[in-house]
Amino acid sequence: MRIISWEEMQALDANCLYFGLLPLQLMENAGAAIAREVVASSPGKRVAIVAGRGNNGGDAFVAARHLSGYNATVYLLGRSRDISTEEARRNWEILERLHLDLREIKDAEDLMLDECDLIVDAIFGTGVRGRVSGLEAEAIDAINRSGKKVLSVDIPSGLGTNKAVRADYVVTFHRPKPDLGERVIVADIGIPPGAELFVGPGDLGLLKKRSSESHKGDSGRILVIGGGPYTGAPALTALAALRAGADIVTVAAPARAAKTISCFSPNLIVRELSEDHLSANDLQPLQDLIAAHDVVVMGMGLGRHPDTRDAIASIIPLAEKVVIDADALLPGLPLKGLVTPHAGEFQRISGISLIDLDYKERTELVRGYAWERGVTILLKGKVDLITDGEIVRANTTGNPGMTVGGTGDVLAGIAAAFYARASALRAASAAAFVNGRAGDLVYLEKGFGMLATDVVEMIPQAMRF
Numbered sequence: 001m002r003i004i005s006w007e008e009m010q011a012l013d014a015n016c017l018y019f020g021l022l023p024l025q026l027m028e029n030a031g032a033a034i035a036r037e038v039v040a041s042s043p044g045k046r047v048a049i050v051a052g053r054g055n056n057g058g059d060a061f062v063a064a065r066h067l068s069g070y071n072a073t074v075y076l077l078g079r080s081r082d083i084s085t086e087e088a089r090r091n092w093e094i095l096e097r098l099h100l101d102l103r104e105i106k107d108a109e110d111l112m113l114d115e116c117d118l119i120v121d122a123i124f125g126t127g128v129r130g131r132v133s134g135l136e137a138e139a140i141d142a143i144n145r146s147g148k149k150v151l152s153v154d155i156p157s158g159l160g161t162n163k164a165v166r167a168d169y170v171v172t173f174h175r176p177k178p179d180l181g182e183r184v185i186v187a188d189i190g191i192p193p194g195a196e197l198f199v200g201p202g203d204l205g206l207l208k209k210r211s212s213e214s215h216k217g218d219s220g221r222i223l224v225i226g227g228g229p230y231t232g233a234p235a236l237t238a239l240a241a242l243r244a245g246a247d248i249v250t251v252a253a254p255a256r257a258a259k260t261i262s263c264f265s266p267n268l269i270v271r272e273l274s275e276d277h278l279s280a281n282d283l284q285p286l287q288d289l290i291a292a293h294d295v296v297v298m299g300m301g302l303g304r305h306p307d308t309r310d311a312i313a314s315i316i317p318l319a320e321k322v323v324i325d326a327d328a329l330l331p332g333l334p335l336k337g338l339v340t341p342h343a344g345e346f347q348r349i350s351g352i353s354l355i356d357l358d359y360k361e362r363t364e365l366v367r368g369y370a371w372e373r374g375v376t377i378l379l380k381g382k383v384d385l386i387t388d389g390e391i392v393r394a395n396t397t398g399n400p401g402m403t404v405g406g407t408g409d410v411l412a413g414i415a416a417a418f419y420a421r422a423s424a425l426r427a428a429s430a431a432a433f434v435n436g437r438a439g440d441l442v443y444l445e446k447g448f449g450m451l452a453t454d455v456v457e458m459i460p461q462a463m464r465f
């Protein structure tokens with residue numbers, strides 16, 4: 001089973017909530033799973049549950065309720081009015097009303113661990129931060145000194161801090177996580193595969209955060225190489241990258257196009273290339289520009305001049321991170337980074353037709369192609385597919401109004417901005433979600449009268465949750 005990181009698990013939790021799977025439901029399943037393991041492994045019927053005031057404790061409150069027939073005592077570290085989450089509080093209150101054996105303790109000496117056959121450790125889960133001291137630290141010491149068998153809920157409490165429980169075994173939820181040691185039981189808590197397949201707001205949390213001390217350029221410098229016969233397309237990409245949080249966006253465009261692009265917005269920095277189409281003559285200045293940016297996004301509005309094709313072929317290998325879109329999607333060219341075709345463009349580069357195939361067949365073909373070429377593909381469609389050749393994600397935001405020209409250019413800009421802060425797979429997944437959601441928000445106001453510029457303006461709102 002694939003190991004997922006704690007931050008991926010947090011993102012998955014957020015997506016579950018977005019799809020309507022409530023934390024209280026997951027907690028019920030988590031607690032029931034803990035109780036099942038207690039029954040399966042306890043040497044006797046006396047169980048001491050040592051709980052903190054977060055959701056890890058909440059899981060254990062549920063477990064206590066499922067342990068009828070056992071002699072379970074719940075020790076809450078601190079006061080019940082300080083329980084920090086709604087879900088844990090609700091489960092605590094049920095135990096109170098039903099008169100289970102509950103003890104709110106101020107001192108670790110009040111833990112009667114000698115009397116039990118098994119300790120359930122639910123002091124901290126993934127929410128532990130900083131140093132552990134005071135009551136929690138003393139309780140961890142008491143558990144470690146007890147000589148009793150210890151089952152940790154989700155993670156040995158305090159793992160990764162100055163003080164941690166030494167667990168005999170860990171019951172973790174949904175998937176194995178890193179650093180849990182050897183005796184790990186993975187419990188299903190009712191998260192179906194779709195919750196991992198479909199992109200949601202949790203994926204935005206996987207982009208590297210802007211720190212409070214960030215400087216100009218820290219959150220991404222994006223170079224758009226586009227324009228020629230068309231000027232609106234690269235401008236949309238550039239503005240979308242800015243609205244998606246990039247700090248600096250430069251558009252490098254053929255001479256005449258550059259002048260028009262400059263007129264679209266004072267927010268754009270535009271560099272003029274030497275001719276009226278992209279050509280090998282511009283490789284030197286472009287190389288310098290590429291070195292000064294984190295991500296290159298290219299193709300929008302470039303046109304099909306034969307010199308342009310050769311220039312594109314030379315540029316792609318120069319960029320460390322590149323988003324390849326629209327007129328840069330040509331057969332026989334090198335591929336790298338993130339490739340953003342619709343089905344027609346996919347066929348153009350790969351020779352693979354996706355017409356009349358069902359979802360599974362399409363996915364396998366696109367995944368296989370991404371694997372073979374060593375790139376991430378964002379296949380745009382009614383359901384967007386995102387794959388790096390191993391992992392497959394799908395996005396269902398968006399609406400038929402988005403067939404208006406330019407929304408693909410907007411998507412490329414968002415993807416480029418996110419790519420500066422994450423892997424191609426994470427960037428493309430979050431970008432597809434945000435672009436479609438922005439379109440859905442515009443649809444509410446403008447219906448099918450939506451313009452790509454409206455979608456650009458809605459990006460910040462689509463990123464807020």
Ligand SMILES: NC(=O)C1=CN([C@@H]2O[C@H](COP(=O)(O)OP(=O)(O)OC[C@H]3O[C@@H](n4cnc5c(N)ncnc54)[C@H](O)[C@@H]3O)[C@@H](O)[C@H]2O)[C@H](O)CC1
Pocket residue numbers: 009013023026027030052053054055056057058059084085123124125126127128129130131132133136153154155173189
């Ligand atoms: N992953 C899932 O799908 C599910 C996880 N569940 C369980 O929820 C916990 C995470 O819960 P959370 O409330 O975020 O955090 P914790 O319970 O780990 O602890 C938070 C609690 O502790 C306080 N705190 C944090 N650090 C310290 C410190 N150094 N010293 C003192 N106090 C500290 C903080 O203020 C909070 O009060 C996860 O592990 C799972 O067990 C769901 O129930 C099921 C779905």
Ligand SMILES: [K+]
Pocket residue numbers: 056121122123124125152153154155156157
């Ligand atoms: K724990």
